[in-house]
Amino acid sequence: xxxxxxxxxxxxxxxxxxxxxxxxxxxxxxxxxxxxxxxxxxxxxxxxxxxxxxxxxxxxxxxxxxxxxxxxxxxxxxxxxxxxxxxxxxxxxxxxxxxxxxxxxxxxxxxxxxxxxxxxxxxxxxxxxxxxxxxxxxxxxxxxxxxxxxxxxxxxxxxxxxxxxxxxxxxxxxxxxxxxxxxxxxxxxxxxxxxxxxxxxxxxxxxxxxxxxxxxxxxxxxxxxxxxxxxxxxxxxxxxxxxxxxxxxxxxxxxxxxxxxxxxxxxxxxxxxxxxxxxxxxxxxxxxxxxxxxxxxxxxxxxxxxxxxxxxxxxxxxxxxxxxxxxxxxxxxxxxxxxxxxxxxxxxxxxxxxxxxxxxxxxxxxxxxxxxxxxxxxxxxxxxxxxxxxxxxxxx
Numbered sequence: 001x002x003x004x005x006x007x008x009x010x011x012x013x014x015x016x017x018x019x020x021x022x023x024x025x026x027x028x029x030x031x032x033x034x035x036x037x038x039x040x041x042x043x044x045x046x047x048x049x050x051x052x053x054x055x056x057x058x059x060x061x062x063x064x065x066x067x068x069x070x071x072x073x074x075x076x077x078x079x080x081x082x083x084x085x086x087x088x089x090x091x092x093x094x095x096x097x098x099x100x101x102x103x104x105x106x107x108x109x110x111x112x113x114x115x116x117x118x119x120x121x122x123x124x125x126x127x128x129x130x131x132x133x134x135x136x137x138x139x140x141x142x143x144x145x146x147x148x149x150x151x152x153x154x155x156x157x158x159x160x161x162x163x164x165x166x167x168x169x170x171x172x173x174x175x176x177x178x179x180x181x182x183x184x185x186x187x188x189x190x191x192x193x194x195x196x197x198x199x200x201x202x203x204x205x206x207x208x209x210x211x212x213x214x215x216x217x218x219x220x221x222x223x224x225x226x227x228x229x230x231x232x233x234x235x236x237x238x239x240x241x242x243x244x245x246x247x248x249x250x251x252x253x254x255x256x257x258x259x260x261x262x263x264x265x266x267x268x269x270x271x272x273x274x275x276x277x278x279x280x281x282x283x284x285x286x287x288x289x290x291x292x293x294x295x296x297x298x299x300x301x302x303x304x305x306x307x308x309x310x311x312x313x314x315x316x317x318x319x320x321x322x323x324x325x326x327x328x329x330x331x332x333x334x335x336x337x338x339x340x341x342x343x344x345x346x347x348x349x350x351x352x353x354x355x356x357x358x359x360x361x362x363x364x365x366x367x368x369x370x371x372x373x374x375x376x377x378x379x380x381x382x383x384x385x386x387x388x389x390x391x392x393x394x395x396x
Contacts, residue, residue, distance in 0.1 A: 013127070020126040025134045027054035028094075032066050032116050034143040035103075038294070041111045041148035041241075044075070049090070049102045056096035059123060065089045066119040071110035071145060108145035111240070113298045115142050146294040150241040150391070152249055155330065155365055158389050162328050162361045163216045182206050216328055217256040219316055220247055221281070223309040223333035224262050224301055234393075235334035236301075238367035242391050243332050244297050251288045259285045259293060260316060262307040281315035282307055309333045313344060313362070317351055329362050336366045336379060336388065345384030362386045369393050 028051070035046030047068075053059055067085040074080050074088065081087045092100055108114075119136040182198050198206040222243040226236050243259065250257040262282040270276050270283070275292040277284045285293050307315075309331060316329050333340075341364065348360045364386060368374040374390040381388055 017126045021132050023055075023057065024059060024123055024132060025121070028052070028059065028062070028121065028134075029054065030064055030119060030121055030136055031139075032119055033139055033141050034114075034116075036143070037141075038144040038146060039108050040146045041108050044105055044107050045143065047074075047104045047106055047116075049104070050099065051092050051094065051102075052099040053094040053096060058096050059092075059094040061124055062092050062094065063089055063122045064092060064119070065122070066116055068106075068116055069112070069114050071108065071112045072114055072143075073107045073109045075105040075107060108143075111145050111147050111237070111298055112300070113142055113144055113295075115139075144295055144298050147237070147241040147244040147297050150238070150245040152242060152246045152391075155242070155246055155363070155389060155391065156249060158363055158387065159218055159328060159330060162363060162387070182208060217258060218250050219327050219329045220250075220257065220259045221309075221312045221316055221329055221331045221333075222259065222261045223306075223312055223331065223335060225306045225308050225333075225335060232334055234369070235367050238391070238393055239332050239334055240297055242365060242367060244294060246330070246332075247285075247293055248290045251290055257287075260312060261296075262309075262312050263301050264305040264307065279315065280318075281312045309335055309340060310343060313347065317347065317360075330365060331362060332365045332367070332391075334367050336364055337377060338379060340364075341380055341383050341386050341388060344386045348385045360385050364388045365391050367391045367393070 030052075031048075031050040033048055035048055039045050049064065051062075051064060065087065067087045070082065070084070070086055072086060074086060079089050081089075088104070090102065094100065115138065117138045119138060121134050121136070123132050123134075125132065182195055193207040195206050195208050220243055222239060224236060224239065226232060243261075247257060247259045260279055260281045260283070265273075265276065265278070265283045267278075270278060273283075273292060273296045275285055275287075275289040276296060277286065283296070285296070313329065313331060316327075331344075344362055344364070348362065351360060362385060366374060366377065366379065366388060368377075368390055370392060371390070374392070379388045
């Protein structure tokens, strides 16, 4: 009788364990998502992990695991492991019909596009003799880590100075407030615009209208070339941060702006970035496309074909030739030296002789870690219409 009882008990326990292995994951929902869609490098966001049990049967123990690329750093380092990815593992115990939220804080260390992957949950058997694994589909949500914000206040001031100089020179060749037409007076018109002779002939107040002056376009040229034995990835990242921050600042000021990068994207790659335009100098963006530009800058440009700073400037000046539109090129390059500055000055000189136009101006922005590094380059402050400005890394 005892033997029969033990056999029946063993059979029941075996059936219970088999049944549990089949139904333990039913009604279990696991969600892992980022708290925000985008941040800038160096900023923090949240990762929210949700575990739900929609059945009355409890889950005594369950380990949830997932991974994210290494460019994200968990501030809650407990239960994390870093190798090719950052792996996160946590243990949950769920009662019937229970939902648990856990929030983790992380920092975007490096710009890029990040996705959570390899979500799985592991649970031991009913009597902890075996382990059951359930793999879940990866979420489709992406976290965009944009380039770090840079201090571009000095660049904006320098561009405003060049704009003022070019507008002053243009008055020598053409009147930016050229007379356009005469129309009836409106209550919002200033009295200084009243044309008294035309008013006397017409028997009512008439005012002069003027053509608006042509706005100076700022053309940002980003040199990402980093060839040779001694590479400088930090300066490249700083260049990207300056270009992205400067572009966003100018667009928000309603300043006509164009961004040209020295990276040659294929037709298929361009399709992934709405608003990106093929350009002889690389890839271009026009208008108020801040989001598109920021997402473009989450790409890895390391292995892509790039144009030199000279090629960028040549194509930019050729594009301006004959259009009659005022343009101020702002070249952001870590490769600046005295030879490049002099070459750009000669380029402007040849262009002036060929077109007969007024003096051209170029602003060259040189990213550096500190003032000492900039002084080692021995760059002239200005040469033949080329102004050179250091952009020092912001220490946080």
